Amino acid sequence: MSNLTIRVEDMNGQQRTIQVNSSWTYAQLHNQFAQMFGGGELSVIFGNKYLSVVTQGTATLExxxxxxxxxxxxxxxxKGGF
Structure with a gap:
């Protein structure tokens, strides 16, 4: 179990850093992103793959x-749109 600093980049290329624990599940991290970005549908990309709460929600960050x-x-x- 260790603390990680991860960089979160938004659509405009702006980065913020957050502290997380490697034992967090991806679902916990996704909740953190939802708070940071004020909700809405989020697509999360790590490396060259999309992360999904449905398929990876219970996996730890480690x-x-x-x-x-x-x-x-x-x-x-x-939210909203056309």
């Missing part, structure tokens, strides 16, 4: 191979 200073891209689908 199991997903998150490392210190890794960059997570979060794309936000706005």
């Amino acid at each position: 199991q997903l191979r998150f490392t210190n200073n890794c960059v997570i891209r979060v794309l936000q689908q706005m």
Whole structure:
């Protein structure tokens, strides 16, 4: 169990850093993103793959191979739309 600093990059390329624990599940991290981005549908990309709460929600960040200073891209689908 260790603390990680991860970088979260939004659609505009702006980065923020957050502290997480490697024993968190992906679902816990996704909840953190939902708070940071004010809800809406979020697409989360780590490396070259999308992370899904449905398929990876119970996996720990350690199991997903998150490392210190890794960059997570979060794309936000706005509510409403056309």
